[in-house]
Amino acid sequence: MKNYDCIEVAVLGLGEMGQTHVEAALASPFVSRVYGYEPEPQRAAVRAAELGIAGTSELENILNNPNIKLMYIASVNEAHSEQTVKALQAGKAVLCEKPMGINLAEAQRMLSAEAQTGSFLQIGFELHYxxxxxxxxxxxxxxxxxxxxxxxxxxxxxxxxxxxxxxxxxxxxxxxxxxxxxxxxxxxxxxxxxxxxxxxxxxxxxxxxxxxxxxxxxxxxxxxxxxxxxxxxxxxxxxxxxxxxxxxxxxxxxxxxxxxxxxxxxxxxxxxxxxxxxxxxxxxxxxxxxxxxxxxxxxxxxxxxxxxxHNVRGQNLRIAELVACGLPPDNSATNSYDSMxxxxxxxxxxxxxxxxxxxxx
Ligand SMILES: NC(=O)c1ccc[n+]([C@@H]2O[C@H](COP(=O)([O-])OP(=O)(O)OC[C@H]3O[C@@H](n4cnc5c(N)ncnc54)[C@H](O)[C@@H]3O)[C@@H](O)[C@H]2O)c1
Known part of the structure; x- marks a missing residue:
């Protein structure tokens, strides 16, 4: 018997890795809709059309959408920490690509936001999968x-x-x-x-x-x-x-x-x-x-x-399942923080x- 509700998800950064994230989300039986974000409006529109998803260049549209439960962050490294903190504070679950921040302070902010919000955070160390x-x-x-x-x-x-x-x-x-x-x-x-x-x-x-x-x-x-x-x-x-x-x-x-x-x-x-x-x-x-x-x-x-x-796809399918079923991360953010x-x-x-x-x- 089905004991989960399908979730809507968003992918931030629609470059090469973002595309892998989008394709995994589209293939997941736990995902009902996929949104994509790029900061530059024209690129957001072009990439979203290429990938067959809804695109936006307004991050707030994603953060304020209560149906979006999970955000996959595949943006450039410099954006990981700030976007993760915003997403967790908006009540979203997050799978953020490595690196977990570009310095220790950024990684600490991500870990603190996870502790304060109690939200789901896993870092994309996909080799575990x-x-x-x-x-x-x-x-x-x-x-x-x-x-x-x-x-x-x-x-x-x-x-x-x-x-x-x-x-x-x-x-x-x-x-x-x-x-x-x-x-x-x-x-x-x-x-x-x-x-x-x-x-x-x-x-x-x-x-x-x-x-x-x-x-x-x-x-x-x-x-x-x-x-x-x-x-x-x-x-x-x-x-x-x-x-x-x-x-x-x-x-x-x-x-x-x-x-x-x-x-x-x-x-x-x-x-x-x-x-x-x-x-x-x-x-x-x-x-x-x-x-x-x-x-x-x-x-x-x-x-x-x-x-x-190189099982990013397997990792991402699993993350959608964990979040849809209300389960905790396979690999804790604290563990990834220690690796960082x-x-x-x-x-x-x-x-x-x-x-x-x-x-x-
Ligand atoms: N897990 C892995 O094995 C693996 C492999 C490759 C890349 N990555 C990670 O994935 C991330 C993206 O890498 P890539 O290869 O796709 O690079 P890419 O250059 O192909 O794509 C990056 C995308 O992010 C967009 N972008 C720029 N600023 C942004 C912002 N503020 N918010 C959202 N998007 C923004 C760019 O326009 C571009 O489309 C990096 O953090 C990288 O380390 C992980």
Whole structure:
């Protein structure tokens, strides 16, 4: 028996990610109507028409509409905090894209608004819904690698942030904009609180970025685990946008890399996006040595790429269901706030060239 009422929702920011949010909302059985917002009237009208939804350039129209219960915020990073606070204060549930604010004060305002209003707030750390990482988390929770000790993430991509766009002009780092996903995942795998972080960046190869194009971030966790993340923005071949190209096939051998190695005292896990694979090692003692064996290997077909490693759609369908059914977030805003604290601690570390204690942030 149906025990929910369908809800109306709004998407703020109708760019690339906004489109993904709109498409998920239109596909949700829990959503009866979708509105879209862009600040500039002509763009609002054009994008709303392209996406087949009702558009507006007046945010108040959305905030004052009592039928709209949920707002998906996919606007530029600088607008996330203010729009989230306004939405929560207007009594709306919110799914806001990462980053959760561009600095600590903005993130704190979002968290305070959630506490004051008691409204639903979840941050778009969609990798928690992606099967590749859910499988890794499941093996860890089942104790199959023992205690996680050392987690390394390698992320090398092509330079797709074009000249003179908000992304290349941004003074905010790629730590919040991009790496927040990957630091958040490390924290999720360890299920622990970071203790210290040290972050360094070499001089840029991408000269027109207002921010570093590479980062190495080392985190020590409270229970002794350590994590590292090595990110290089432009190593892989530039995307030539050939529509016939099977992107992942090409990217698997053009310099792209997005891998985790999670090493425990009983085994290890490797996730590998560009080889569409997750593997598990088991360690057993023997009279001669510690023996390591690969005991599981799971691959996924390209048709399931989104679901396996970039499941914004799955996340958004789930959020509509949670809000329509009056259920709490899957991933608390406080948890995401802690992931953002780790990002901001990393930024302080590289700016001040020192080890930063998580408690300082
Ligand atoms: N979760 C993920 O994996 C993921 C991936 C890509 C982008 N994102 C996030 O989604 C957001 C949007 O990224 P994108 O790739 O769609 O960028 P985009 O440039 O394609 O779109 C941004 C849109 O926001 C609009 N905009 C500008 N100012 C605005 C405001 N004040 N209010 C509302 N809209 C405004 C722009 O006109 C544009 O249409 C960013 O915060 C980004 O970090 C998340």
């Amino acid at each position: 992606s099967k590749l990482y859910q499988q890794a988390k499941k093996w860890i929770t089942q104790g199959l690698i023992g205690t996680p000790l050392n987690c390394h993430c390698r992320y090398y991509c092509s330079e797709f942030h074009l000249k003179n766009t908000w992304r290349s002009r941004s003074k905010g780092t790629l730590i919040g904009e991009k790496l927040s996903h990957y630091l958040d995942l490390q924290k999720w795998f360890f299920d622990d609180i970071p203790e210290t972080v040290y972050s360094v960046s070499a001089p840029n190869a991408v000269s027109y970025f207002n921010h570093p194009d590479n980062h190495q971030i080392i985190t020590r966790y409270h229970r002794g685990g350590i994590a590292s993340l090595n990110f290089i923005m432009h190593l892989a071949e530039t995307d030539h946008t050939d529509p016939l190209l099977e992107m992942l096939e090409k990217q698997s051998d053009d310099g792209h890399c997005l891998q985790y190695h999670i090493y425990g005292d009983k085994g290890a896990i490797e996730t590998d996006v560009f080889h569409r694979r997750i593997r598990r090692w088991e360690f057993t003692d023997s009279p001669k040595q510690l023996v390591s064996r690969i005991v599981e290997s799971i691959s996924f077909p390209k048709e399931n790429d989104q679901e396996w490693f 604290r780790l990002c901001f601690a990393s930024e302080v570390s590289f700016r001040e060239n020192r080890i930063v204690s998580f408690d300082e942030i």
